[in-house]
Amino acid sequence: MTNDTTPNHAHARAQTPDHKAKPSEAIRVDEAQAFIQQLSLPARQASRVPLRQALGRVVAEDVVSPLNVPAHDNAAMDGYAFASQDLQTDHPISLTLAGTSLAGQAGATALVRGQCQRIMTGAVMPAGLDTVVPQEWVQRAGDCITFPPGVIKPGDNRRLAGEDLRQGGVALQAGKILQPADIGLLASLGLGEVAVWPRLRVALLSTGNELCEPGVALGAGGIYDSNRYTLFALLERLGVEVLDLGAVRDEPAALRAAFGQAIQQADVVISSGGVSTGEADHTKAVMAEFGEVLFWQLAMRPGRPLAVGRVQADGHSALLFGLPGNPVAAMVAFYAFVRGALLRVSGAQPRPLLTVQAISPQGIRKKPGRTEFLRGIVQRNAQGQWQVELTGHQGSGILSSMSQANGLVVLPHEQGDIPPGGTVEVWPLDSLN
Numbered sequence: 001m002t003n004d005t006t007p008n009h010a011h012a013r014a015q016t017p018d019h020k021a022k023p024s025e026a027i028r029v030d031e032a033q034a035f036i037q038q039l040s041l042p043a044r045q046a047s048r049v050p051l052r053q054a055l056g057r058v059v060a061e062d063v064v065s066p067l068n069v070p071a072h073d074n075a076a077m078d079g080y081a082f083a084s085q086d087l088q089t090d091h092p093i094s095l096t097l098a099g100t101s102l103a104g105q106a107g108a109t110a111l112v113r114g115q116c117q118r119i120m121t122g123a124v125m126p127a128g129l130d131t132v133v134p135q136e137w138v139q140r141a142g143d144c145i146t147f148p149p150g151v152i153k154p155g156d157n158r159r160l161a162g163e164d165l166r167q168g169g170v171a172l173q174a175g176k177i178l179q180p181a182d183i184g185l186l187a188s189l190g191l192g193e194v195a196v197w198p199r200l201r202v203a204l205l206s207t208g209n210e211l212c213e214p215g216v217a218l219g220a221g222g223i224y225d226s227n228r229y230t231l232f233a234l235l236e237r238l239g240v241e242v243l244d245l246g247a248v249r250d251e252p253a254a255l256r257a258a259f260g261q262a263i264q265q266a267d268v269v270i271s272s273g274g275v276s277t278g279e280a281d282h283t284k285a286v287m288a289e290f291g292e293v294l295f296w297q298l299a300m301r302p303g304r305p306l307a308v309g310r311v312q313a314d315g316h317s318a319l320l321f322g323l324p325g326n327p328v329a330a331m332v333a334f335y336a337f338v339r340g341a342l343l344r345v346s347g348a349q350p351r352p353l354l355t356v357q358a359i360s361p362q363g364i365r366k367k368p369g370r371t372e373f374l375r376g377i378v379q380r381n382a383q384g385q386w387q388v389e390l391t392g393h394q395g396s397g398i399l400s401s402m403s404q405a406n407g408l409v410v411l412p413h414e415q416g417d418i419p420p421g422g423t424v425e426v427w428p429l430d431s432l433n
């Protein structure tokens with residue numbers, strides 16, 4: 001990493017009033033991400049929740065397995081259990097039936113060589129027996145069962161105690177975002193509760209005098225506030241607790257009251273609008289009153305302006321993300337900077353985003369020197385390869401192109417034009433939490 005990419009440098013440069021920032025001075029996306037990566041929240045208190053309320057929550061401490069799963073060696077097939085020494089012959093194997101073991105019964109008494117036990121899937125293996133021959137393989141005449149040599153190896157069709165989870169081992173690591181399989185895994189350990197971090201509280205507001213609430217007649221010069229609805233949905237899908245503080249007029253007193261309330265009530269404050277260079281904007285000045293806020297001009301499209309900082313009100317501290325007002329820019333900035341940060345400060349150690357390398361049949365014009373995010377539909381072509389088609393007009397106010405898309409094409413900073421048939425990286429949006 002050169003000096004150019006250190007967070008400190010990003011910090012210093014971001015202090016420059018953004019209306020003076022020339023495009024060449026804009027901050028790189030990876031530089032901004034690295035800065036955001038080191039923002040943190042004060043320590044929070046974990047609590048235990050019942051499994052049915054744990055989906056999507058973040059595990060606060062390693063879960064150590066209190067028992068072996070399965071608890072006993074058991075049969076993986078319906079058939080006959082026997083001792084593998086009985087396989088040491090080139091002749092058909094003949095065994096004498098001693099009894100029956102069903103799932104849910106305690107282990108049967110020990111058997112000896114030459115004996116076998118009728119056994120059902122999941123039943124505890126009788127002591128001394130280590131192999132199961134499936135019933136399809138045997139011929140049975142009264143108490144005698146026979147099967148050919150060579151079809152079964154020692155240990156076949158037997159599940160070992162602890163082969164899924166070993167007592168004393170870490171079954172789930174702190175930082176895991178609980179998925180359906182994890183909930184089942186905790187249940188398989190007999191645990192009814194799990195320690196999780198509290199849900200992150202995120203206050204959401206939009207700024208601008210033009211904003212009207214959906215459901216109300218649109219005033220002259222007005223637009224409906226869509227950002228608060230997309231952002232609310234993005235946050236809800238992420239599993240955080242959202243405090244919707246509404247649309248705030250671009251007036252210092254109103255902004256001061258709204259940001260003050262947001263900071264006091266939430267871990268993270270997310271606003272949209274007012275972070276660029278507009279004449280009427282008081283948003284940036286008010287944000288700056290609450291703490292150390294950086295007003296970035298980013299080398300990206302869409303989503304050039306972004307405010308990031310740590311703010312305080314009444315002794316309560318919060319992180320602040322001021323997203324650009326244009327609807328697509330606000331969403332792209334959320335995906336590029338906010339989503340990962342929210343997961344991280346909520347205690348999660350998320351796995352890296354799954355991305356797709358897709359062919360773009362159409363060429364794409366791209367200037368090196370900025371990261372571009374384009375909306376596209378990614379699907380398999382007739383040859384079974386991933387292929388992406390852009391969803392029309394890519395202006396940062398064209399929310400319909402985002403609505404049609406199932407992925408974001410990410411063209412990195414240094415990238416130049418993509419020739420027809422070139423390969424691009426796509427972030428699949430539909431599969432995200």
Ligand SMILES: Nc1nc2c(c(=O)[nH]1)N[C@H]1C(S)=C(S)[C@@H](COP(=O)(O)OP(=O)(O)OC[C@H]3O[C@@H](n4cnc5c(N)ncnc54)[C@H](O)[C@@H]3O)O[C@H]1N2
Binds near residue numbers: 211227325
């Ligand atoms: N001279 C310059 N002008 C602009 C620049 C620049 O660098 N120099 N940057 C442009 C870019 S890029 C963006 S993005 C916008 C961002 O500006 P703001 O964050 O200050 O946002 P606003 O000016 O408040 O609004 C921009 C645009 O978005 C609409 N908007 C705002 N909030 C909402 C909402 N909640 N729901 C739907 N739409 C919203 C607003 O009406 C404007 O049309 O600035 C460019 N200008």
Ligand code: MOO
Binds near residue numbers: 324396397
């Ligand atoms: O953030 Mo702006 O164009 O990049 O909409």
